[in-house]
Amino acid sequence: MVFLDFIFYAFIVVVAIQIIFYTFFFSRFAFLKQAKKYKKNISVSVLICAKNEAENLQNFLPLVINQDYPDFEIVLINDASNDNTLQVMEQFASKHKNIKIVNVKNTEAFWANKKYALTLGIKASKHEYLLFTDADCKPASKHWIKHMTAHFSDKKHLVLGYGGYVKIKNSFLNKLVRFETLVTAIHYFSFAKLGLPYMGVGRNLAYTKTKFFKANGFVDHMKLPSGDDDLFINQVANKKNTSICVTTNSFTESIPKTSFRSWFKQKRRHVSTAKFYKLKHKILLTLIYSSQLLFWGLAILLFSIPYNWEIVLALVLFRMIFQYVIYNKSAKKLREKDLLVLLPFLEVFLIIVQLTIFINNLISKPNYWK
Incomplete structure (x- = not known):
């Protein structure tokens, strides 16, 4: 029971971290109203x-x-x-x-x-x-x-x-x-x-x-x-x-x-550069990805037991609604709104792909650009 309590409270912390990122980071772009820039006609x-x-x-x-x-x-x-x-x-x-x-x-x-x-x-x-x-x-x-x-x-x-x-x-x-x-x-x-x-x-x-x-x-x-x-x-x-x-x-x-093979190879090459980012960027990006991974992993674990499933379900729905609002505003700006229909499924699949890429890059280095 102590272990389940630990998992449950860890899940609450992960949800809080996710909400913080969506509120204080990703909302910056989602609700951005870019001022009109006038042409400069520079060479x-x-x-x-x-x-x-x-x-x-x-x-x-x-x-x-x-x-x-x-x-x-x-x-x-x-x-x-x-x-x-x-x-x-x-x-x-x-x-x-x-x-x-x-x-x-x-x-x-x-x-x-x-x-x-x-x-x-x-x-x-x-x-x-x-x-x-x-x-x-x-x-x-x-x-x-x-x-x-x-x-x-x-x-x-x-x-x-x-x-x-x-x-x-x-x-x-x-x-x-x-x-x-x-x-x-x-x-x-x-x-x-x-x-x-x-x-x-x-x-x-x-x-x-x-x-x-x-x-x-x-x-x-x-x-x-x-x-x-x-x-x-x-x-x-x-x-x-x-x-x-x-x-x-x-x-x-x-x-x-x-x-999928060619795209996976391309992403391996792209992801390989992240370890050379500045430390503050690596910490923040790692926290974003790990909190996403833990959100779905812990949610699935708690549902499968089940343990406090009503609270877990409420937290999952709260985070997903919050995410949808941010992604909806962002996708509208970037003309990608059709992707939101499959949002949870695409997110889980992408997390798995990214984890696989991370493991593959630890084992071997990706090839040159072409």
């Missing part, structure tokens, strides 16, 4: 690093080229592709004067290293303001550059945007991929609004060239296969220099993985 370099992305460049590069913006260049970085990516880039460059190509070849020191390729691209760019996306991404509107760069100022040198995924009907994997992306976005946008920015996504991210070189670029983590986005932001971002942009015209959409 911008859009950087796209591509490795074996010939088809995606054919499909999506025109959407970047046709942006409604007065002064921007496009820096296409061919990262040692072995398909006809370079040829596709050259075809576009022959028709558009604002396209610059950086052809990166593998070197022994930086073999298949995206950060090395990006560094060369940044050095080749001619403008101070840099906007990043991927070859498999498409801007949500022709005003993408305008909305993202409007958040730069004398004090704001980094802009975090949202990079979602294309919706695929009748696909549970697609919903899981998009749900994980939604949860991650809620976390990093909320932390940024709280003054604790810890990551961004390379699918939609902007910062200044001065900030990049003042921080010595990716030098501190050049040997790691991932982290050109989140580790760099974790290194340089603070409450004074970071802004977020969540207007729908500022979003990008990417082609999602269509097999």
Whole structure:
């Protein structure tokens, strides 16, 4: 009985921790009313690093080229592709004067290293303001550059945007991929609004060239296969220099993985960088995940006994309603409301996947970016 009492009170503490996070952290983004930013028309370099992305460049590069913006260049970085990516880039460059190509070849020191390729691209760019996306991404509107760069100022040198995924009907994997992306976005946008920015996504991210070189670029983590986005932001971002942009015209959409194995491999690579975050970020993120894991684990245990099931049920429903309110407001901002129908199921499945990834990464290191 003493053991069951301990489990029961531990469950109450876990629920309290979850409510604290939803109230004081995630609500920052959920109830955010972003002020309208007026266009600045600053000169911008859009950087796209591509490795074996010939088809995606054919499909999506025109959407970047046709942006409604007065002064921007496009820096296409061919990262040692072995398909006809370079040829596709050259075809576009022959028709558009604002396209610059950086052809990166593998070197022994930086073999298949995206950060090395990006560094060369940044050095080749001619403008101070840099906007990043991927070859498999498409801007949500022709005003993408305008909305993202409007958040730069004398004090704001980094802009975090949202990079979602294309919706695929009748696909549970697609919903899981998009749900994980939604949860991650809620976390990093909320932390940024709280003054604790810890990551961004390379699918939609902007910062200044001065900030990049003042921080010595990716030098501190050049040997790691991932982290050109989140580790760099974790290194340089603070409450004074970071802004977020969540207007729908500022979003990008990417082609999602269509097999669980390929997505799992991708997430293993992404998650592997988290251990290099600043200590305060690691503590908070670990507390978020562990409290979610314990919430469902202890609830299931207490229901299966059963033990004080009426109180347990009330606490579960209270936390789920609280979570739904926050996620509903956030998902509405990010155009992901269709995911909320499966919210509890997606959350439990994602927790299991994340635990599996954590165990796999302890056993072996993930591969390079492509």
